Amino acid sequence: MYSFDIEHPATLAEAVAALGGEAQAMSGGQTLIPTLKARLASPSKLVSLTGVSEMKCISSAGGILTIGGATCHADVAADGSYAALSDLASNIGDAAVRNRGTIGGSVANNDPSACYPAAALGSGATIVTNAREIAADDFFVGMFETSLNEGEIVTAVKFPIPEKANYQKFVQPASRFALVGVFVSKSADGVRVAVTGASNEGVHRWTAAEEALSANFSASALDGLTVSADNLIDDLHGSPEYRAHLVKVMTGRAVTAAS
Template sequence: MYAFDIERPTTVADAVKLLVASEENQPLSGGQTLIPTLKQRLASPETLISLTGIDEIKGICEDDSGRICIGAATTHAEVASGAGKYPALAALASHIGDPAVRNRGTIGGSLANNDPSACYPAAALGSGAVIVTNSRDIAADDYFQGMFTTALEPGEIITEVKFPVPQKAAYMKFEQPASRFALVGVFVAQYEGGVRVAVTGASEEGVFRWSEAEAALSSDFSASALEGLSLPGDGMISDMHGSGDYRAHLVAVMTRRAVTAAG
């Protein structure tokens, strides 16, 4: 690990000032990805800007439109125990990593990193969530832009995530047993206006929506509506854990399981 300084601001405004002071400065939330990266000397920030002391971006509440609003510095364990009005989201959070990860990792850190196998991106995209930053609101459909790539600009910090609560929803994850990341994870949510299906862990482009499944399920929200639907293996992640074709097959399997669990 390279040497670095650390700053602990107590407001978002102070954190932004510190972050934009140098291109070498980097925000630190739960650190569940960044700290291992630093240990392997794959990153060498000049200063880490810790966000854990900013109370204004912690906690869970409900807004006037019934959305579940979660502060970016809220841990996975807190989401699991506090997002009971959105059971599928709480259940997803309760199965991220292990207890150590759940008690340190944060929803904002996960969404900012946008790991292609992380669970929260599927929940945000599958729910049509809004990612709120210190300067604007970003719809989930516009936020995720590829593997480890988001719409965040330099000096922009996630402060809150707003989740519309669906009529029915479920998340099913085929877990890689060592890392507990999703080899494939599918989040299905039924709203009055239709169904959203978001897939993580599968594509080389990161989290994505499966439009064909959404159309089928919007007409008939049942696992049988998905019969005959499949995705090609091209463009899917292929590694030691599974080929692209295998992951494409798992997407269909996990989608059917999620619909059954939700229904």
């Protein structure tokens, strides 16, 4: 590690005021701390969000589940208001990660193999920041990239609770990230299918599957579809072709489980 300053604001207003220059917001630190150790980032100041109590909350009203950005995975897992989301959270990392990592940190980091971005995009969620609200379709723009501006903090995520939903993850055993993960939801507005772990572009929607499943919400609706291996991740854990195969398999499993 290296020397840096750290601030522990108690309110969101204090946290926003502390950001600026080379300051970096830190939530659970599950990604940021390893990044600092590897010297892939070297901010002069960290602004910890763990003491901002107004960002640690879960509430449900009017069919919308709102989760504060500093809420840890374990609390989302225990909530149960949105079963598919709670199940997803219960299978992130291990107990230590689930009790430290936060939904806001995961969404803001947008790791290409993280689970929460798939849940947000697959649910048609809204990302709330200290400055605005952003539809998930507009929020995730590429691998480790979002539409957040400098100094902007994810304060909450609003999930419309669908009629049916499920998340299926083919686990990379060393990290417990998704080698491929697929989140499927069905609501009055149609079907959404979000894929994580597969693409060099990060989390994305499989629109062909959405169209087929909107007409027939059954795994059999996927029979005539294929997934292109173009621009899919190629690493020691799986080839692009293998990941393309897994996208279809995981989608079918998610539809069957949701049904």
